[in-house]
Amino acid sequence: MSSDGNPVLTLAATFALMSLFAVGGANSAIPEMHRVAVDVNHWLTDKQFTDVYAIAQLSPGPNVLIVTLIGYSVAGVLGALVATVAMCVPTAVLALIVSRFLTRASEARWPAIIQAALVPLSIGLMGASGFILARTSDRTVVAVLMTIAAAVLASATKLNPLWMLVAGGCLGFAGLIG
Amino acid sequence: MPPDSSSAAAPAPDLSKSPPDLLTLFVAFAKMSLAGFGGVLVWARRGIVDQHKWMTADEFNETFALCHFLPGPNIVNLTFVFGFRLRGLPGSIAAFSGLVGPPALIMVVMGALYHRYGEIDALRRILSGVACAAIGLMLAVVFRMMMPLVKRHDVIGLLIMAAVFVAIGILRLPLAAVLLVAIPISILITTAMRKRDAA
Numbered sequence: 418m419s420s421d422g423n424p425v426l427t428l429a430a431t432f433a434l435m436s437l438f439a440v441g442g443a444n445s446a447i448p449e450m451h452r453v454a455v456d457v458n459h460w461l462t463d464k465q466f467t468d469v470y471a472i473a474q475l476s477p478g479p480n481v482l483i484v485t486l487i488g489y490s491v492a493g494v495l496g497a498l499v500a501t502v503a504m505c506v507p508t509a510v511l512a513l514i515v516s517r518f519l520t521r522a523s524e525a526r527w528p529a530i531i532q533a534a535l536v537p538l539s540i541g542l543m544g545a546s547g548f549i550l551a552r553t554s555d556r557t558v559v560a561v562l563m564t565i566a567a568a569v570l571a572s573a574t575k576l577n578p579l580w581m582l583v584a585g586g587c588l589g590f591a592g593l594i595g
Numbered sequence: 596m597p598p599d600s601s602s603a604a605a606p607a608p609d610l611s612k613s614p615p616d617l618l619t620l621f622v623a624f625a626k627m628s629l630a631g632f633g634g635v636l637v638w639a640r641r642g643i644v645d646q647h648k649w650m651t652a653d654e655f656n657e658t659f660a661l662c663h664f665l666p667g668p669n670i671v672n673l674t675f676v677f678g679f680r681l682r683g684l685p686g687s688i689a690a691f692s693g694l695v696g697p698p699a700l701i702m703v704v705m706g707a708l709y710h711r712y713g714e715i716d717a718l719r720r721i722l723s724g725v726a727c728a729a730i731g732l733m734l735a736v737v738f739r740m741m742m743p744l745v746k747r748h749d750v751i752g753l754l755i756m757a758a759v760f761v762a763i764g765i766l767r768l769p770l771a772a773v774l775l776v777a778i779p780i781s782i783l784i785t786t787a788m789r790k791r792d793a794a
Contacts, residue, residue: 436667438770440778443668444733448763449770456767468713471725472705474732477629478698481668485699489706497703501695508667509675509691516661516676532664534785537752538777540740541759547733548764554726563724567731572738579632581728589724590717 425492425499427458432484432503439508441539443481447546450487460491463553470550475582481505560594614681615649617689623647624674624693635670635694643677650677671695751788755781 431453439446447470454460461469469490473483481504488500519528555561567581588594615623627638636659643649650658662672671694678690712718744752755777762773 435770438774439666439668440774441663444736446770448767452767452769464719465713467726468709468719468722471722471729472709473702474729475632475725476698476701476705477632478701479628479631479635479668479670479694481671482695482698482702485702486706486709489703490710494703497699497706501699505668505671505691505695508665509672509687512662512665512667512672512676513679513687515665516658516679519661528661528664530785530789531782532660534778534781535664536740537744537749537756538759538774538781540737540744541756542763542770543733543740544737544756544760545764547730547737548760550726550730550733554723554730560723560727563727564731564734567728568734568738569731571732571735577632578732581732582725585724585726585728586721587724589720589722589727592720594720594724594727 424460425496428488428491428496428500429503432488432500433507436504436508437511439504440535441542443479443483443504444546445539445542447483448542448549450483451549454487458491460487465490467550467553471582475586557594559588563588563594614686615647617682617685620678620682620686620689621693624690625697628694628698639670639673649681751784755784 435446435449435453438449451466455463455466469486470483473480473486476482482501484500484504485497488496488498490496492499551564555564563585567578567585570576570581571578585594623642627642628635631638640652640655644652644655658676659669659673662669662676665672671691674690674694675687678686678688680686682689709718741753741756743749744756759773759777762768762777763770
């Protein structure tokens with residue numbers, strides 16, 4: 418489809434538009450990233466997409482940097498740069514404009530309503546993110562148990578999430594995740 | 596051109612000392628970002644409010660709430676807005692470069708390694724395991740955000756949530772199309788409910 422054009426331009430246009438619809442943050446946009454990168458443009462396979470997600474979670478920095486990896490896979494360092502800037506700058510400029518406007522108007526009622534209205538949407542989107550990633554990753558009983566264990570531990574304890582990622586990596590290395 | 600149109604007056608936060616220079620901003624945000632595995636928000640709060648005292652806790656919460664309701668990566672939005680308050684557009688760019696530059700560089704290195712070694716079986720297995728755990732962490736966030744809706748029996752909120760989940764996760768519809776329908780509906784319902792509750 419759109420992959421016959423210049424891939425860098427496609428990256429720029431795709432992520433610039435996507436950022437404006439990333440309600441609730443970068444993790445809400447993962448289903449859309451998957452749709453665009455795997456289904457529409459065939460930049461990555463299903464397995465590569467979950468790998469990229471895993472690498473992004475293992476690395477420091479904001480969650481949005483998964484687009485850096487997607488961009489790199491498509492067009493090397495330039496792709497990484499373009500994807501990152503495209504995903505960050507449009508909404509950052511929007512935030513800047515809105516914050517200036519709101520300080521002046523000091524009218525804070527409608528953001529509260531919009532925020533309340535957006536909460537169910539961003540939960541649904543994040544749930545969809547988990548579901549789409551799990552379709553590829555959680556193919557064995559142990560894998561599903563690992564996901565459940567991480568979810569329970571993260572909800573019930575203050576354990577640093579990094580340890581759960583490390584535990585997952587160890588189980589995977591031992592060949593238990595499949 | 597009136598000479599008295601004050602150039603830099605309006606919304607200056609009450610910083611007792613002079614605002615930090617661009618390099619300080621860059622370094623501070625790079626540190627917060629590189630400390631943040633699985634999210635930078637905690638470290639941003641610690642750095643901006645506790646360590647550098649560039650914002651009060653209330654100012655931070657207000658700014659974050661604003662950046663959270665706007666689309667896009669929240670912490671990037673926050674960094675941009677914050678940098679601008681201290682140093683104008685150069686401040687935005689310095690803070691943003693610090694937040695995103697060093698970890699993006701790491702990401703590029705990881706991407707290069709993955710491209711070269713990604714087919715090695717051991718690495719594939721490790722990443723599969725990490726992905727399983729990472730999905731669990733995301734589900735934990737989903738449950739944590741869902742609990743308030745469940746507790747106050749917000750049936751409509753839960754229905755909207757489920758509809759978005761099905762449209763995006765199962766039907767795989769484009770995000771923009773789904774949100775252009777879902778956002779107005781959700782805002783209308785929320786406004787109507789608030790009016791009813793107030794009446």
